Amino acid sequence: MATMKSLIGLVNKIQRACTVLGDHGGQGMSLWEALPSVAVVGGQSSGKSSVLESIVGRDFLPRGSGIVTRRPLVLQLHKTESGAEYAEFLHAPKKRFTDFAAVRKEISDETDRITGKTKQISNIPIHLSIYSPNVVNLTLIDLPGLTKVAVEGQSDSIVEDIENMVRSYVEKPNCIILAITPANQDIATSDAIKLAREVDPSGERTFGVLTKLDLMDKGTNATEVLEGRAYRLQHPWVGIVNRSQADINKNVDMIVARQKEREYFETSPDYGHLASRMGSEYLAKLLSQHLELVIRQRIPSIVAMINKTIDELNAELDRIGRPIAADGGAQLYMILELCRAFDRVFKEHLDGGRPGGDRIYGVFDHQLPAALKKLPFDRHLSFKNVQKVVTEADGYQPHLIAPEQGYRRLIDGSITYFKGPAEASVDAVHFVLKELVRKSIAETEELKRFPTLQNDIATFANEALERFREEGRKTVIRLVEMESSYLTVDFFRKLHAEPERKPEKNANPPGPNNDLYHDHSLRRIGSNVSAYIAMVSDTLKNTIPKAVVYCQVREAKRSLLANFYAQIGRREKERLSAMLDEDPQLMERRTQIAKRLELYKSARDEIDAVAWK
Numbered sequence: 001m002a003t004m005k006s007l008i009g010l011v012n013k014i015q016r017a018c019t020v021l022g023d024h025g026g027q028g029m030s031l032w033e034a035l036p037s038v039a040v041v042g043g044q045s046s047g048k049s050s051v052l053e054s055i056v057g058r059d060f061l062p063r064g065s066g067i068v069t070r071r072p073l074v075l076q077l078h079k080t081e082s083g084a085e086y087a088e089f090l091h092a093p094k095k096r097f098t099d100f101a102a103v104r105k106e107i108s109d110e111t112d113r114i115t116g117k118t119k120q121i122s123n124i125p126i127h128l129s130i131y132s133p134n135v136v137n138l139t140l141i142d143l144p145g146l147t148k149v150a151v152e153g154q155s156d157s158i159v160e161d162i163e164n165m166v167r168s169y170v171e172k173p174n175c176i177i178l179a180i181t182p183a184n185q186d187i188a189t190s191d192a193i194k195l196a197r198e199v200d201p202s203g204e205r206t207f208g209v210l211t212k213l214d215l216m217d218k219g220t221n222a223t224e225v226l227e228g229r230a231y232r233l234q235h236p237w238v239g240i241v242n243r244s245q246a247d248i249n250k251n252v253d254m255i256v257a258r259q260k261e262r263e264y265f266e267t268s269p270d271y272g273h274l275a276s277r278m279g280s281e282y283l284a285k286l287l288s289q290h291l292e293l294v295i296r297q298r299i300p301s302i303v304a305m306i307n308k309t310i311d312e313l314n315a316e317l318d319r320i321g322r323p324i325a326a327d328g329g330a331q332l333y334m335i336l337e338l339c340r341a342f343d344r345v346f347k348e349h350l351d352g353g354r355p356g357g358d359r360i361y362g363v364f365d366h367q368l369p370a371a372l373k374k375l376p377f378d379r380h381l382s383f384k385n386v387q388k389v390v391t392e393a394d395g396y397q398p399h400l401i402a403p404e405q406g407y408r409r410l411i412d413g414s415i416t417y418f419k420g421p422a423e424a425s426v427d428a429v430h431f432v433l434k435e436l437v438r439k440s441i442a443e444t445e446e447l448k449r450f451p452t453l454q455n456d457i458a459t460f461a462n463e464a465l466e467r468f469r470e471e472g473r474k475t476v477i478r479l480v481e482m483e484s485s486y487l488t489v490d491f492f493r494k495l496h497a498e499p500e501r502k503p504e505k506n507a508n509p510p511g512p513n514n515d516l517y518h519d520h521s522l523r524r525i526g527s528n529v530s531a532y533i534a535m536v537s538d539t540l541k542n543t544i545p546k547a548v549v550y551c552q553v554r555e556a557k558r559s560l561l562a563n564f565y566a567q568i569g570r571r572e573k574e575r576l577s578a579m580l581d582e583d584p585q586l587m588e589r590r591t592q593i594a595k596r597l598e599l600y601k602s603a604r605d606e607i608d609a610v611a612w613k
């Protein structure tokens, strides 16, 4: 199994990666929360900073009145074999601090960078790594001191804010609580113990630390507490003697202070029997061992959680679409693939499989025949109009046998009416196709992420449909004009062969310039033309759909995006990328997921590397 150093180092690495990616707890089930850590909790002036400095063997924490610790400080201690002693911040990875006064200033400045000078607090941690021969491998999180009153310049809510922040750390089941209480205070009133009892009633993850043993009133001692009788925890209490304010003022060296602390316990009449289990050095070792144990226990569940999260993130990436390739060739390929996907959907609409294509048949089967039926031939071929047209065509010399000119004019005049329904069919099919383009874009799953490309496809497809409509119009008008340019001779020859019927008596009383015979002949002309037009109508009813399908539907299937393809082939890379623009929110989401995925995968790799050592 892995060594203590590698296990704690492993968690350190993952914690740093979490912070870089903005994962520092408080966001539901985060990786950070799954990692065991030690949080230092205590009331103001309880000696928290002194304990941390003593564990590190260095003076490096900001001092001052009021609430100095305003952001969590994740303190990662790495034991070095060489004599080198230095510190590094995650936010300034290139800089190696060997002067610990500069570390103190940097913590202070970095705190202000997020919280401003307003003395507010923030839950975004500062990561500090200390490499030293005088430390054990350990990670501690220093949290703001629990306080009762806000000082000047701080909002009243700060007392509550601090408690909430501290609580958010210590309530996590993976958090080991280092609860610091000064010995010269009644244990029953200790803020740290109060909070620890609340979140860890059985005391299995709380380590009780008693500071300021040297400051207790003469004649009293803390053996009741240190021996676990005053307040029972699963782990033994540790007593500490830190540097006094006077020592600090005199700049007493931390290593010397550790030595003095050891001597204090060894020579103490009250605590001599406990000496081997007292002091900051012992505390550091105890915590390091415990942290290692907990990490080892937790690794299987951490790996399970990581694997589950990786699966979930992958599934979400699949759902919102993978990232787009950066090079132009791949982008062009992607655009063409997307266009083809659209084209497939569009064709399914036309050929069946998806609804909509049937509406084109509806135009031919319904709309066109109905429009043809409504044409005003009754009026155009009324007795009066026939008479007028024939007479005008005859001119000064009435026709002798059959009014050839009159017939032609009546037929030409009638055929012109067909242009209306012919064009209307072209338009109706055009609108059906346009609607199908719109629907197909909306229904093409792959296109959903690319609003710009959707627009481009719509523009080019509609332009193409417009061209097809123009072509369709010209063709159907030509069909109609063809009907009047050459009449079906047979039809009239057959008429001629039919015997003339005698006019019925009293059908129409003869007018001043008309005789019975003439009336009858005009009526016959009217009905002949009407029969001829009915024949033309039947023909057009069949040929207009052919022209429309040929010019519009067939072309839409064949070359709806032909122009688009020709265009994009010539476009430079910038314009291709622009076409693949996505919804910015979606892009942001994908970046987030990709980052988290990277974090979880690297965490898994790290764990694998350590676990198989």
Ligand SMILES: Nc1nc2c(ncn2[C@@H]2O[C@H](COP(=O)(O)OP(=O)(O)OP(=O)(O)O)[C@@H](O)[C@H]2O)c(=O)[nH]1
Residues within 6 Å of the ligand: 042, 043, 044, 045, 046, 047, 048, 049, 050, 051, 064, 066, 068, 069, 145, 211, 212, 213, 214, 215, 240, 241, 242, 243, 244, 245, 246, 248
């Ligand atoms: N004599 C003696 N003084 C101590 C001991 N521990 C801390 N002090 C003094 O108590 C004062 C407060 O100690 P800190 O370590 O700054 O306490 P803190 O909990 O970090 O305080 P804040 O950060 O202000 O909340 C300092 O003057 C220390 O010198 C101790 O064990 N013995």
